[in-house]
Amino acid sequence: MIHPKHSYFPQLKNDTFLRAARGEEIEHVPVWCMRQAGRYLPEFRESRAGKDFFETCQSPEACCELTLQPLRRFPFDAAIIFSDILVVPQAMGMDVQMVAGKGPTFPEPLKEPEDLQRLQVKVDTAKELGYVFRAITLTRHKIEGKVPLIGFSGAPWTLMSYMIEGGGSNTHSKAKRWLYQHPEASHMLLKMLTDVIVEYLLGQVAAGAQALQVFESHAGILGPAEFKEFSLPYLRDIARRVKDKLKEAGQDVPMIVFAKDAHYALEELSQSNYEVVGLDWTIDPLSARERTGGKVSLQGNMDPCALYAPKERISDIVKKMLEGFGTRGYIANLGHGVYPDMTPENIGAFVEAVHQHSKQMIKQI
Numbered sequence: 001m002i003h004p005k006h007s008y009f010p011q012l013k014n015d016t017f018l019r020a021a022r023g024e025e026i027e028h029v030p031v032w033c034m035r036q037a038g039r040y041l042p043e044f045r046e047s048r049a050g051k052d053f054f055e056t057c058q059s060p061e062a063c064c065e066l067t068l069q070p071l072r073r074f075p076f077d078a079a080i081i082f083s084d085i086l087v088v089p090q091a092m093g094m095d096v097q098m099v100a101g102k103g104p105t106f107p108e109p110l111k112e113p114e115d116l117q118r119l120q121v122k123v124d125t126a127k128e129l130g131y132v133f134r135a136i137t138l139t140r141h142k143i144e145g146k147v148p149l150i151g152f153s154g155a156p157w158t159l160m161s162y163m164i165e166g167g168g169s170n171t172h173s174k175a176k177r178w179l180y181q182h183p184e185a186s187h188m189l190l191k192m193l194t195d196v197i198v199e200y201l202l203g204q205v206a207a208g209a210q211a212l213q214v215f216e217s218h219a220g221i222l223g224p225a226e227f228k229e230f231s232l233p234y235l236r237d238i239a240r241r242v243k244d245k246l247k248e249a250g251q252d253v254p255m256i257v258f259a260k261d262a263h264y265a266l267e268e269l270s271q272s273n274y275e276v277v278g279l280d281w282t283i284d285p286l287s288a289r290e291r292t293g294g295k296v297s298l299q300g301n302m303d304p305c306a307l308y309a310p311k312e313r314i315s316d317i318v319k320k321m322l323e324g325f326g327t328r329g330y331i332a333n334l335g336h337g338v339y340p341d342m343t344p345e346n347i348g349a350f351v352e353a354v355h356q357h358s359k360q361m362i363k364q365i
């Protein structure tokens with residue numbers, strides 16, 4: 001059912017991505033790329049030039065333009081709103097800056113459990129993150145129903161690790177120290193994040209997001225036992241609570257969980273209330289299908305570095321990937337984001353290969 005508030009949005013012309021998420025019949029396998037709006041596009045670099053990253057995130061017009069740029073070049077089957085996972089720690093009162101050449105940086109990361117007192121417990125998402133909602137509504141109009149618009153959030157463990165590490169890290173040992181030394185405070189922080197994320201995702205749907213992806217980018221730094229204790233319950237809780245609330249409003253929005261390098265938890269992830277499980281490139285497509293037993297749709301998982309290959313090779317790799325996953329209940333994507341030094345033309349070759357090979361395969365069924 002269309003939410004009354006949404007009825008004025010332009011009608012969706014290509015719902016292939018939404019149908020694949022639900023395991024329904026499709027004419028071709030849908031494809032989009034994580035970080036499809038990014039520095040590999042000259043027009044992206046031009047729009048972003050000389051501007052602060054988070055100021056750009058706070059401008060609905062800029063987010064809309066950056067989200068639409070890749071769609072003007074390539075026939076992607078979905079768009080993801082330009083924003084960042086770190087707007088949530090900002091909304092909870094933390095200072096986060098994007099430092100050129102270094103990446104995201106927290107000048108005052110959380111060091112000890114008493115630092116949790118610095119955080120805003122009850123976040124008014126409409127006030128603190130309203131700019132994301134406005135970006136989504138604007139983009140949903142400007143996309144003119146071409147493809148669905150995906151909203152997203154970072155998952156609690158990934159956000160917690162940034163808030164404690166203060167930026168990128170190889171070992172994540174500061175954040176992991178909390179799990180072993182301060183398990184109670186860790187759960188308290190994860191719970192606080194979960195509450196904000198649930199509100200944030202619901203706000204995105206109310207604003208016009210047609211699907212949601214939750215990024216657990218730092219899953220791989222945890223082992224199976226730690227993942228089961230500190231990540232999985234919160235991922236499940238998020239999907240359950242978002243879905244229950246949407247159901248009350250007569251809405252149903254597919255949700256994707258992308259837990260990078262969590263190959264050890266594939267079975268659990270396929271039973272965690274998400275319609276789609278996103279995969280990185282370390283998982284073999286066929287074995288992913290077997291291990292998830294047809295319970296969910298799958299998304300992924302070409303090694304982004306395969307985009308450095310010549311176009312014919314990209315086409316062969318895509319064909320094998322499609323044969324491994326099969327065409328039903330499948331959304332083609334990379335196993336992680338596009339890198340800044342990649343050639344736009346090769347992204348185009350990837351998209352075209354997915355469409356061409358999958359059309360062929362579906363015809364032969």
Ligand SMILES: Cc1c2[nH]c(c1CCC(=O)O)Cc1[nH]c(c(CCC(=O)O)c1C)Cc1[nH]c(c(CCC(=O)O)c1C)Cc1[nH]c(c(C)c1CCC(=O)O)C2
Pocket residue numbers: 033034035036037038039048053080081082083084085086098100101102103104152215217260337
């Ligand atoms: C871990 C993480 C972050 N941000 C995000 C994640 C989860 C996904 C993942 O695992 O990569 C999520 C994210 N960040 C961005 C998007 C936009 C949508 C899209 O995928 O196109 C999404 C979905 C834009 C962005 N977020 C960022 C960029 C590049 C910087 C820029 O535009 O100036 C973009 C396009 C910056 C960013 N933001 C973050 C990092 C590590 C960086 C890179 C810093 C660097 O390389 O210098 C944190």
